[in-house]
Amino acid sequence: MGGRCEACRANLNVTQKQIKCTQCSHNYHSECINFNNDTASRSEWKCPACTASCRKGGDNSNTPIRTNKSPSNTVYDKTTYRSSNKSTDQPTCITETSSCQPYNLELINSIELDKKLSAIKFDIIQELKLSLITEIKNEITSNLKQL
Incomplete structure (x- = not known):
C-alpha cells in the first residue's frame, strides 16, 4: 500500500498490517484504528472519519x-x-478531506493519550513489583535473623 497512516501520520511500512478506507481511500495502520479481521470485512471497511461523517x-x-x-x-x-x-x-456521506481533519486530530490525540497512559501504567506496575520484592526480601531476612 505505502504512504502515510492518516491516524498517526507515520510512514506505512510493507511489513506492517494496514487497511485502506473504501470511502476516502486513506490508509491506516491496523493497530492505530484497532482493526483486526474479526472487526469487519476489508472490502467494506470505512475509516472512523468517514463513518462519523456518514x-x-x-x-x-x-x-x-x-x-x-x-x-x-x-x-x-x-x-x-x-x-x-x-x-x-x-x-x-461527506468525503471531503477538510471535514475529516478534526476527527483525525481527535483520533491521534486519543492514541497518543492511550500510549502515555500505558507507559505510566507500566512504570507504576514496575515500581510496585520492585517495592514488593524489596519488602518481601526484608521480611524474609528479618525472620531468618530471628531464627
Whole structure:
C-alpha cells in the first residue's frame, strides 16, 4: 500500500498490517484504528472519519423540525419539513478531506493519550513489583535473623 497512516501520520511500512478506507481511500495502520479481521470485512471497511461523517438512516427529508414556540402560538404547533432534491434513500456521506481533519486530530490525540497512559501504567506496575520484592526480601531476612 505505502504512504502515510492518516491516524498517526507515520510512514506505512510493507511489513506492517494496514487497511485502506473504501470511502476516502486513506490508509491506516491496523493497530492505530484497532482493526483486526474479526472487526469487519476489508472490502467494506470505512475509516472512523468517514463513518462519523456518514449520515445514518438514509433520507430524512420528511423529518419534522419544530420551530420555537412563542406565547402567541401556544394553541397551534407549527411544524416545518425539510425539503430535499434527493431521489434515493441511500445514506449521504461527506468525503471531503477538510471535514475529516478534526476527527483525525481527535483520533491521534486519543492514541497518543492511550500510549502515555500505558507507559505510566507500566512504570507504576514496575515500581510496585520492585517495592514488593524489596519488602518481601526484608521480611524474609528479618525472620531468618530471628531464627
